[in-house]
Amino acid sequence: MKSKVLSVLVKLVIAVLAFFVVTFTVYFFNLDMKATALLEPFFEKWYDGLERKQYI
Amino acid sequence: MKTVEKIVNPVRRAGEQSPGKIYSDKLKVRRRREWRGVKDTFYDYTRWLYLLSVLGRFIIVPRNVKGFFRYRWMMSYLFVPHGMDKFTIGLRDEALRIAHTSFNFVIADVTKAIGNCFRGDRRVGNDKAYSDKCVITDENSMVTFMMGFDTDKVHTILREVPTMFASNIFHQFNVEHYLDIAQQYGIPGDVCPMPEAEAGISIDDDFCVLGSCAVQNNTTCDGSLMGNGIIAKRLEREYGIPTYQLATPLRHKEPDVLEYAAEEIKKAIRFVEEHTGEKWDWDVYFAAAKRVNYATKCRIAQMEINSTPYPQFFGAAFSLYNDTNYMGNSGRMPEFVDIDRKLLELAEKGYKEKRMYAKEYRHRCIIWGVQPQYVIDQLYWLLQCWGVVPLTDMLSVINTDMIAEEDTPENREQAYRDMAMLNMEMIMRNHTHGGFKVLVDDLWELCEKMNADIVMMWEHMSCKALTGMHGQFEEQARERGIHIMWVSHDLCDPRVFTRQAIRDQVNNYMRTVMREEPLDPSLEIIPDNEAY
Amino acid sequence: MRDLKHLQYFEDLLQVANNELITQAKAEGKVCVAYTCENVPEPLLNLPGTFSIRLHAPNTGSMDIATYYMTNLLCEPSRALLERAIEGGFNFADCVITPDGCTMLNRCVENMELLKTMGKDNPNFFHEYMEIAFKNTDNDVNLSVQQCTNHVLTPLHDKYGIDISDAAIRRAVEDHNRLCRLIQAIGDYRKDEKPRITGYEFHVLCLATYVCPAYLVMDRLEETLEELKTREPDERPWRARVVLVGSEVDDSGLVKLIEEQGAFVCCDRFCFGSHPGRMEIVLNDDEDALTQVCRHYIRNCHCPRMMSMDKVYGRKAYVAELAKEYNADGVIYEQVKFCDPWAYEKTLGSYMLQQDYGYPVLAVDRPYNIASSAGQMRTRVQAFVESVEIKKLQKGGRA
Numbered sequence: 001m002k003s004k005v006l007s008v009l010v011k012l013v014i015a016v017l018a019f020f021v022v023t024f025t026v027y028f029f030n031l032d033m034k035a036t037a038l039l040e041p042f043f044e045k046w047y048d049g050l051e052r053k054q055y056i
Numbered sequence: 057m058k059t060v061e062k063i064v065n066p067v068r069r070a071g072e073q074s075p076g077k078i079y080s081d082k083l084k085v086r087r088r089r090e091w092r093g094v095k096d097t098f099y100d101y102t103r104w105l106y107l108l109s110v111l112g113r114f115i116i117v118p119r120n121v122k123g124f125f126r127y128r129w130m131m132s133y134l135f136v137p138h139g140m141d142k143f144t145i146g147l148r149d150e151a152l153r154i155a156h157t158s159f160n161f162v163i164a165d166v167t168k169a170i171g172n173c174f175r176g177d178r179r180v181g182n183d184k185a186y187s188d189k190c191v192i193t194d195e196n197s198m199v200t201f202m203m204g205f206d207t208d209k210v211h212t213i214l215r216e217v218p219t220m221f222a223s224n225i226f227h228q229f230n231v232e233h234y235l236d237i238a239q240q241y242g243i244p245g246d247v248c249p250m251p252e253a254e255a256g257i258s259i260d261d262d263f264c265v266l267g268s269c270a271v272q273n274n275t276t277c278d279g280s281l282m283g284n285g286i287i288a289k290r291l292e293r294e295y296g297i298p299t300y301q302l303a304t305p306l307r308h309k310e311p312d313v314l315e316y317a318a319e320e321i322k323k324a325i326r327f328v329e330e331h332t333g334e335k336w337d338w339d340v341y342f343a344a345a346k347r348v349n350y351a352t353k354c355r356i357a358q359m360e361i362n363s364t365p366y367p368q369f370f371g372a373a374f375s376l377y378n379d380t381n382y383m384g385n386s387g388r389m390p391e392f393v394d395i396d397r398k399l400l401e402l403a404e405k406g407y408k409e410k411r412m413y414a415k416e417y418r419h420r421c422i423i424w425g426v427q428p429q430y431v432i433d434q435l436y437w438l439l440q441c442w443g444v445v446p447l448t449d450m451l452s453v454i455n456t457d458m459i460a461e462e463d464t465p466e467n468r469e470q471a472y473r474d475m476a477m478l479n480m481e482m483i484m485r486n487h488t489h490g491g492f493k494v495l496v497d498d499l500w501e502l503c504e505k506m507n508a509d510i511v512m513m514w515e516h517m518s519c520k521a522l523t524g525m526h527g528q529f530e531e532q533a534r535e536r537g538i539h540i541m542w543v544s545h546d547l548c549d550p551r552v553f554t555r556q557a558i559r560d561q562v563n564n565y566m567r568t569v570m571r572e573e574p575l576d577p578s579l580e581i582i583p584d585n586e587a588y
Numbered sequence: 589m590r591d592l593k594h595l596q597y598f599e600d601l602l603q604v605a606n607n608e609l610i611t612q613a614k615a616e617g618k619v620c621v622a623y624t625c626e627n628v629p630e631p632l633l634n635l636p637g638t639f640s641i642r643l644h645a646p647n648t649g650s651m652d653i654a655t656y657y658m659t660n661l662l663c664e665p666s667r668a669l670l671e672r673a674i675e676g677g678f679n680f681a682d683c684v685i686t687p688d689g690c691t692m693l694n695r696c697v698e699n700m701e702l703l704k705t706m707g708k709d710n711p712n713f714f715h716e717y718m719e720i721a722f723k724n725t726d727n728d729v730n731l732s733v734q735q736c737t738n739h740v741l742t743p744l745h746d747k748y749g750i751d752i753s754d755a756a757i758r759r760a761v762e763d764h765n766r767l768c769r770l771i772q773a774i775g776d777y778r779k780d781e782k783p784r785i786t787g788y789e790f791h792v793l794c795l796a797t798y799v800c801p802a803y804l805v806m807d808r809l810e811e812t813l814e815e816l817k818t819r820e821p822d823e824r825p826w827r828a829r830v831v832l833v834g835s836e837v838d839d840s841g842l843v844k845l846i847e848e849q850g851a852f853v854c855c856d857r858f859c860f861g862s863h864p865g866r867m868e869i870v871l872n873d874d875e876d877a878l879t880q881v882c883r884h885y886i887r888n889c890h891c892p893r894m895m896s897m898d899k900v901y902g903r904k905a906y907v908a909e910l911a912k913e914y915n916a917d918g919v920i921y922e923q924v925k926f927c928d929p930w931a932y933e934k935t936l937g938s939y940m941l942q943q944d945y946g947y948p949v950l951a952v953d954r955p956y957n958i959a960s961s962a963g964q965m966r967t968r969v970q971a972f973v974e975s976v977e978i979k980k981l982q983k984g985g986r987a
Contacts, residue, residue: 243932
């Protein structure tokens, strides 16, 4: 029982640590915004292609 | 010329000493985030996670995905974390926490506003029952006339805030498209770009369409008033949404306009009742009035702290929170009370510990005029690069009078006058309109009160109310021995003045007139003209 | 056509702000009330013992000092007026009454006040600023009555002892109506297929009634009306008839320039013009005159600053009505550069007049003094006239 709890705890710690390492790396190196910036031209193209009812 | 005592920070800042290094001329975002020492970096990281969770919760709703692909301005919200980084350059300790607490809340509020827009939008969520209880208002609208409507029953939709105002803060280029559309249809390029962009959004059919009715007003300027006509025409004639024009007197310091303004508020309330089918509730109103007064007390306390040698409230994050609270909330939502309290506690703690946020405090500065949307981080930069402490900006210098908060027969009549007063004294227009005294004389009083030796004057080149007093500011500053540093910009069109062109006006003044060297040379020239 | 007998006289009066008739009226002991905007009810400034002068700055050249005070981003009329005031060109004024109509003119007058440009030798001199109505409602009428009482009538009475009674206001309205009837009668000749008066001539006469003491030009206007009854019109037809709509025009050179390109300005819808500035005020005996005057000004106000949608749509409908009444082929919307209200009004107006009412429209911006940029305007008007002519040919009649 004790070893089971320990094993879960270890897995939990590893998961939290992994989550931290991955997200902190993304955070610190600004990878989230760098990736988003790559997508922007595609969105621009998408919005330009939409038909709109332009008038005053 | 007036001088103030220079204060040297006895504590070396944790982490990064030259944050200018994290900018890149090859990327449209920063190379990496700022290293603020272990404690503050971890705090900043947790707030980043929180922001991602806010955005994540928003985008998992299918109608929001649909809205994202329908509206061009939604693209700006991809860059919310980048936008938040602009508000925290060089900040540590309490100031960092104040920036996050205030602006994270604003971001959550804007996200909620977008979600509400999409829910009722005829093209996206099309929740008709919800839309029938929505009232659209302008971006620069005091929502005092909604203070007595239960927020669960009637929904105030400041449609232009997420569409134009906030989105431009996250993405400096996003309104260029709408300005081009407006100008293509004949509006000249010399009017204020904000109402012009809003008119452009309407012409481009890029506003959400919802609501049982709309209330517009003339709270800011001639351009704003006139742009409303273009927007209202489409609302009324194409979408069948009736509009009410809430007239707000300009000479707000004259007692002989108050009754007119109060009557206009009454009419706006009747208009909302008629179109939403909901009734004005005095219990709801007076509860909101109490919150308005609490926010006012907090604001007065904030100003007092900033009048001391150890100011704690800096820059745009804080002023945008004040805008949101004063104007877009007007006491309607209880959540703001907790934030107000928390912000004040943080500031009091920082003040007690004599916390400083730059290597030196060389000058104490009042920021006057209207800030550009796309250089929203300028005040943090001013502090870090030159040691010029921004004590307050014009948009944060708003009403300090208490309003009636007890429900009595007399106070119900007084309430209309209170709402009218708040409406007339809306952010910005309380200084830009109402005669030269509130624009020019108020500035000198504030310099005296807050012991400022320098004024950074945002000269929004399309704002005629401000530029019309240019010479008076010059002459009167000279008479008073106060430095006045002119910084021209075009509010939300970076094609007219780039970010570095704006900063260079400060750099030139500090080097040539003040004969000073920057505190942090890495920030003097930042390659962010092409960044979002 | 033969020259109008008094045209030269009126043209000369417009060459300076401080014209000889102002000197004459002042010598008669009258108080000169200067103002800057059509939203101030004119009869209230022309009570017994007073006369109104709308400030203008003819033949403006350099505006350097005013540009220092207000930057080059404000409209030229506001800078030209300030420059003229700094030069001492408005020293005849005994007070200045300004509505907070548009921001720029308001700032212009505030600068005049701060720089103490007027009233140096007059201890009774005063500046007053008024809030003006935004909509056409009873609440706005009440506001206007209060504002006129507090910022026009009371100071005139307190400072100069002017009679501000109901009877005095009624007398002023009678005089105003006489002037309006004259101007309208003269202007009606523009409706003819072969008009007996040009748009330029009419503008000169009309403008004189704003910038001179009106009571001193009445005789010559009456004589001009008589002269028009028998004046032989030109046989040469105009290439096009246009309504000129927009922000203030106190430079008749603009109208002249348009007409030189063959476009007859058959109707004027701008500040310093006759629509709605020279419309009679009909009073009844049941209500006080002040309220009725204020109501007239609010109901008939076509200033873009009026924000309610009935006014927004109404302004365009009014232009269309005028175009129909005066048999216009097209509409020219003009704005002084940097004028915010007319920038938007011009955009929406030109769009609606084309789309909803079917008129060809030219939308242009212009300098205050057209002589400073005549070439551009000439080209734009020429092109517009040609396009109207082509449309007329295609339709075999009206454009």
